[in-house]
Amino acid sequence: MTTATTPDRFSLPASALHGLGSRPFGVYVHVPFCATRCGYCDFNTYTAGELGSGASPGDWLDGLRRELDLAARMLGEPPAADTVFVGGGTPSLLGAHGLAQVLDAVRQAFGLAADAEVTTESNPESTSPEFFAGIRDAGYTRVSLGMQSAAPHVLRVLDRVHTPGRPVAAAREARAAGFEHVNLDLIYGTPGERPEDLRASLDAVLSAGVDHVSAYSLIVEDGTALARRVRKGELPEPDEDVLAADYELIDDVLAGAGLRWYEVSNWAAGPDARCRHNLGYWLGGDWWGAGPGAHSHVGGVRWWNVKHPARYTAELGRKRPPVAGHEVLSDDDRHLERVLLELRLAEGLPLAALDAAGVREAHAAVADGLLSADALAEGRAVLTDRGRLLADAVVRRLVA
Structure with a gap:
């Protein structure tokens, strides 16, 4: 939200x-x-x-x-x-x-x-x-x-x-x-x-x-x-x-x-x-983003700073966080982001991170040449060369 x-x-x-x-x-x-x-x-x-x-x-x-x-x-x-x-x-x-x-x-x-x-x-x-x-x-x-x-x-x-x-x-x-x-x-x-x-x-x-x-x-x-x-x-x-x-x-x-x-x-x-x-x-770590417009994430809370440098320094001169907005990630948000980001890595995503429908889609994506059959047999969803070209579409299938 x-x-x-x-x-x-x-x-x-x-x-x-x-x-x-x-x-x-x-x-x-x-x-x-x-x-x-x-x-x-x-x-x-x-x-x-x-x-x-x-x-x-x-x-x-x-x-x-x-x-x-x-x-x-x-x-x-x-x-x-x-x-x-x-x-x-x-x-x-x-x-x-x-x-x-x-x-x-x-x-x-x-x-x-x-x-x-x-x-x-x-x-x-x-x-x-x-x-x-x-x-x-x-x-x-x-x-x-x-x-x-x-x-x-x-x-x-x-x-x-x-x-x-x-x-x-x-x-x-x-x-x-x-x-x-x-x-x-x-x-x-x-x-x-x-x-x-x-x-x-x-x-x-x-x-x-x-x-x-x-x-x-x-x-x-x-x-x-x-x-x-x-x-x-x-x-x-x-x-x-x-x-x-x-x-x-x-x-x-x-x-x-x-x-x-x-x-x-x-x-x-x-x-x-x-x-x-x-x-x-x-991989879902924490970071503090400092500076105008920088984004941060700690423990499922994300926030972003005001953009203009003059306003940024003015807020801090008043001893106030220079924050423009924030969101608390829901479980669904965090799941979607995990699939979106980890699937882009060469090590891929553990199948255990997917629900039953996602696992079925992973097997279908193997048949379509988008995920590695060998990796899936070892419990991971790993993009093939063709899958890398269509990574966003694969993500949508796995979280639909």
């Missing part, structure tokens, strides 16, 4: 705190700043010209510290963070010193587990060897770089501002600075992208020597510049058959290079290279 929330009335029930620490616990920090706005992006981000007073990076950092301190008090005895993920926006615009301050704020509020995974997203254009050395010294263990494509004309359609070769150079710089775990993001299915463009992007990714790749099909989100161009007929909608062919090409090339899928849109060189923070989301 979704509930509109006034900040001074938001609190976590005791039932949500029960078992806190027995589940993975992560911290997500949202950095809302970008140098420019990409045409396809609908994330909660702002350029300098879109921000008013009370919304500078310094104001945001003060607000972040206040929210994290408030979070620690609301959680009572919070567990040390197993994972930290700094996303955005463009976290690298803060520079190494700014990102060090962000991680220090998390440490002071929660502490870090001895083997904590600490990731920051970065735009290749706002990085350098000195940047990577600085964040490595600060305690970051993983870097995720936005590449999207190696083809200049594809980047232009996406309004993506970076030179085509810069992401590979940045990945190499990160590895030279001591980062064992480096991810590159790709977007496929952009209008005008040819199979040879996608293959060139994959070749570039592999040349960078990264141990993780995320690849997402282009989605035309309402309210974006890309959506306006599609609506005007300047660009076509992404083609479903092209998206399927692109996905198969990505999987074939990455698997051939030793990067295996572990989630429908993510490939890793081995278990240690998997993104533990995202696995916490997919």
Whole structure:
């Protein structure tokens, strides 16, 4: 049930705190700043010209510290963070010193587990060897770089501002600075992208020597510049058959290079290279999302912050949680989310998580080539290669 929330009335029930620490616990920090706005992006981000007073990076950092301190008090005895993920926006615009301050704020509020995974997203254009050395010294263990494509004309359609070769150079710089775990993001299915463009992007990714790749099909989100161009007929909608062919090409090339899928849109060189923070989301863990527009989940309660940085800092200046709304997940909600998320993983979903009707549908999905017969015999629902292309439809069958 979704509930509109006034900040001074938001609190976590005791039932949500029960078992806190027995589940993975992560911290997500949202950095809302970008140098420019990409045409396809609908994330909660702002350029300098879109921000008013009370919304500078310094104001945001003060607000972040206040929210994290408030979070620690609301959680009572919070567990040390197993994972930290700094996303955005463009976290690298803060520079190494700014990102060090962000991680220090998390440490002071929660502490870090001895083997904590600490990731920051970065735009290749706002990085350098000195940047990577600085964040490595600060305690970051993983870097995720936005590449999207190696083809200049594809980047232009996406309004993506970076030179085509810069992401590979940045990945190499990160590895030279001591980062064992480096991810590159790709977007496929952009209008005008040819199979040879996608293959060139994959070749570039592999040349960078990264141990993780995320690849997402282009989605035309309402309210974006890309959506306006599609609506005007300047660009076509992404083609479903092209998206399927692109996905198969990505999987074939990455698997051939030793990067295996572990989630429908993510490939890793081995278990240690998997993104533990995202696995916490997919496996029903707890996390506190700090920053404007960030979402959180603890013990079946989900909430989200106000979006604008100025309002975010203003609420925290009044010593109030910057919460815009929350919902308490019902048993049915939690079941649906478990099926939706775990089925996307290579390990799949235990059949015991399904009701009798769901188990019958799982057997039918095996007959349709969507779930693995061998895995089902071992008590798990695991997507086949074809099933990955139709994952959402399989979920609907299992929970109908």
